[in-house]
Amino acid sequence: GAGVSQSPSNKVTEKGKDVELRCDPISGHTALYWYRQSLGQGLEFLIYFQGNSAPDKSGLPSDRFSAERTGGSVSTLTIQRTQQEDSAVYLCASSLGGTPDTQYFGPGTRLTVL
Amino acid sequence: AQSVTQPDIHITVSEGASLELRCNYSYGATPYLFWYVQSPGQGLQLLLKYFSGDTLVQGIKGFEAEFKRSQSSFNLRKPSVHWSDAAEYFCAVGARGNAGNMLTFGGGTRLMVKP
Numbered sequence: 001g002a003g004v005s006q007s008p009s010n011k012v013t014e015k016g017k018d019v020e021l022r023c024d025p026i027s028g029h030t031a032l033y034w035y036r037q038s039l040g041q042g043l044e045f046l047i048y049f050q051g052n053s054a055p056d057k058s059g060l061p062s063d064r065f066s067a068e069r070t071g072g073s074v075s076t077l078t079i080q081r082t083q084q085e086d087s088a089v090y091l092c093a094s095s096l097g098g099t100p101d102t103q104y105f106g107p108g109t110r111l112t113v114l
Numbered sequence: 115a116q117s118v119t120q121p122d123i124h125i126t127v128s129e130g131a132s133l134e135l136r137c138n139y140s141y142g143a144t145p146y147l148f149w150y151v152q153s154p155g156q157g158l159q160l161l162l163k164y165f166s167g168d169t170l171v172q173g174i175k176g177f178e179a180e181f182k183r184s185q186s187s188f189n190l191r192k193p194s195v196h197w198s199d200a201a202e203y204f205c206a207v208g209a210r211g212n213a214g215n216m217l218t219f220g221g222g223t224r225l226m227v228k229p
Contacts, residue, residue, distance in 0.1 A: 004157075006157075031215070033216065033217075035217075042219060042220075042221050042222065043204065043206075043217075043219035043222075045216045045217065045218070048216060056216075059216075091157060091158065093158075095215065099215060100146045100165045100208065100215065101146075101208065101215040102148075102160065102163060103160075103208075103215070103217060104160065105150070105157040105158040105159070106157050107155075107156055107157040108156075108157050
C-alpha cells in the first residue's frame with residue numbers, strides 16, 4: 001500500500017520567508033509525528049498529533065514553528081521568518097497510535113535557507 | 115528522559131564479512147527499541163523492533179538484534195554484509211509519555227562496505 005508521502009521533496013527559500021511543508025500519512029493511521037534531521041542536532045522530535053486531541057508541541061524549537069492537521073489526516077508544518085539554522089531535512093511519520101507503536105517515515109523534505 | 119548512544123560514527127566492513135552495530139540506551143522502564151536504516155536522500159526504513167518477549171529479534175534484509183537489559187544494549191547484527199547495506203543506521207527508543215510514542219534517536223552509524 002501507499003506509504004507516507006511528503007511534499008515538496010526539496011525547498012530552497014530566502015531568509016525571512018515563510019515555508020509550508022506537507023505530510024500525507026498512511027491511510028488509517030491516527031498518529032502523526034514531525035521530526036527534524038540536521039547535521040548539528042541529529043534527529044529531533046518536533047510535534048505529535050493523535051486523532052482529534054490537542055497536539056503535543058513540546059519539541060518545537062521556537063514560536064516561528066507551527067503545525068496543523070486537518071481532518072485527522074494531512075498535516076502542514078509551517079516555519080515563519082525562516083533562518084539559516086532552520087536548514088534541515090524535515091521528516092514526517094505516522095502510526096496506528098497504540099502502545100507500543102511503530103512509526104513509518106516519509107522520504108522527507110530538504111529545506112535550504114539561503 | 116531517555117537517551118540513545120551509538121558509539122561508532124563510521125564503520126567500514128568488507129563485503130561478506132559480519133557486522134555488529136552498537137546501541138546503548140538509557141530509560142527508566144522497559145523500553146521499546148527500534149533500528150532504522152536511511153539510504154542517501156531517503157527517509158527512514160524500519161529494520162526491526164523490540165517490544166517484549168524473545169530478546170533476539172529478526173528483521174528485514176537478514177538483520178537481527180539482541181536486547182540485553184543488563185547491558186542496556188540493543189546491538190544490530192548481520193552475518194554477511196552486502197554492498198547494498200551501505201547506509202546510515204539509527205537506533206531509537208520509544209517511551210510512552212506526553213508525546214505519545216515519540217522516538218529518541220541515537221546519532222547514527224554510517225556503514226561503508228568495501229568490495
